[in-house]
Amino acid sequence: MARKRKGRDISGWLVVDKPAGITSTSVVNKVRWAMDAKKAGHAGTLDPDATGVLAIALGEATKTVPYITDALKSYRFTVRLGQATNTDDLEGEVIARSDLRPSDDEIKTCLGQFVGDIMQVPPKFSAIKVDGQRAYKLARDGEDVELAARPLWVEELVMIDREDSDHVLLEMICGKGGYVRSIARDLGEKLGCFGHVRELRRVWSGPFEAANGLSLDQINEMAKTPDLDAYLQPLEIGLSELPEVKCAADGATRLRNGNPGLVIAHDVTYGDECWASQDGKAVAVGVFKAGELHPSRVFVPSQDAE
Template sequence: MSKPRKPKGRKISGWLILDKPYDFGSTEAVSKIKWLFKAEKAGHAGTLDPLASGMLPIALGDATKTVPYVMDGRKVYEFTVTWGEERATDDMEGDAVATADIRPPEEAIRALLPRYTGTIQQVPPQFSAIKIDGNRAYDLARDGEVIEIPAREVTIHRLTLLACPDANTAHFEVECGKGTYVRSLARDMGRDLGCYGYISGLRRTFVAPFAEKSMVPLATLVELEAIENQEERLAALDAFLIDTGEALSDLPHLAVSEDQAQRLRMGNPIILRGRDAPLPAPEAYATARGQLIAIGEIAEGEFRPRRVFA
């Protein structure tokens, strides 16, 4: 006799913009949210280190299909650098690998910032998720291997010195593109200033297109476990979800009729004609009555779906 299958979870779709607490892993956070919402599937858009807090967008259900569009978005971090040491992990967890007695004056820090603005070459930390010959860099580093990680191109849109509360620390804000390691910024600035440095505080405040005010503390969600009635508890949780289509707000938008929506759901293109027909676009999204129907391209007078939503 076969065992009964476990329920797969609810078929809900939307984004939960979690304010991830300090000392809590991104994968752990996704698992917790998936369990709280009883969701069929979940994923996150952009890992946050356990020692970092702040915005972690978590996609539930069909929203996981829009994760790449959030991964590619701009991000804003506030971070603190402690001068005088370089650490193996480039944050508070690692052992000191180099030390210096000098401390940088504020003028020297400000003068350095333009060097780290724009498109720059950056070497990811030894303890990072970068793959080297099929292995994660952090696994190799934990085994004591010193590995050569090639530099890669990243984009820093803005790097601002917020304050220097004392000689040992400096607070910054950075707006950056995909793949930027803030820990590497601290390490490299410390080397250039001749004093070494590591991240001693890190918080992500923005992931495009989601605003900081959308963040929900994990504690707020956990408190709802006290609601004994499951239907009421899930309804209270669902109230925090943001519509799946919000992740696509930077793409061209096409409002379609119910008949057109039905064709798109079946994977068929729809014809776009007339004076108000949209311009060609490699990526766009279609909605019907505010509901996300498909992501696709606009070309040759048609909208051609690539991803279809239930």
């Protein structure tokens, strides 16, 4: 018999301003402990040395993670020009150098090549799986990892500052699956001077902003107290990218049992994915068809909230 996971049956989102030097998984574990939660996950990994918004989903909110992962995100990052590293960031070994330094205008012009629908090759030191193994593990073992290019939507990529000839501060808004390290690497190659990421910060991700996130020190101070619970945001925030339909008690009961349920919908057409609410609380996510929602994900009310 499987052992029942201990902890509170609590659902919602806690926004963390992740510091450098810790993995995203470690932050999730810290939040799960501090909230005494049964279940927790995050919406989009940040590299250990990256900082910024890391949205932690608790309980039923974990079912909304894909919608945050798919949402646009904003990154601010500094590119070190003149050097390429094997990890495409500061932690790696320098594998190529150049004395060439492009002008501001040359950089701004080149950035346009990385806007819109682009194809991007992930860094060799990444969590992409190759024949069942993580690429970074193969790279650490000295294997020559070849990763396929992947599509990426880049909404915006602009130059913010140039502190000196070696460093340029950029801001990017992009969709799911983007690697900032790849942008730095490819930009350096296009400019003919090489490049890697020196600093990286995720400013916002979907509806969540780093400016509103808690530090790990704050989380430690408030751990397992009502003070920390007060920062928990409702799971419905994770559905903000989807249209909302509403249902009465009968419809909610059918949906929670996994059956199509009657909903009241505005500005929704046949086949749209949307979420149903009852009294403002999420009931299910599904596809709208002829006045009914056909559920694909169902939310179980938190016992702690009842």
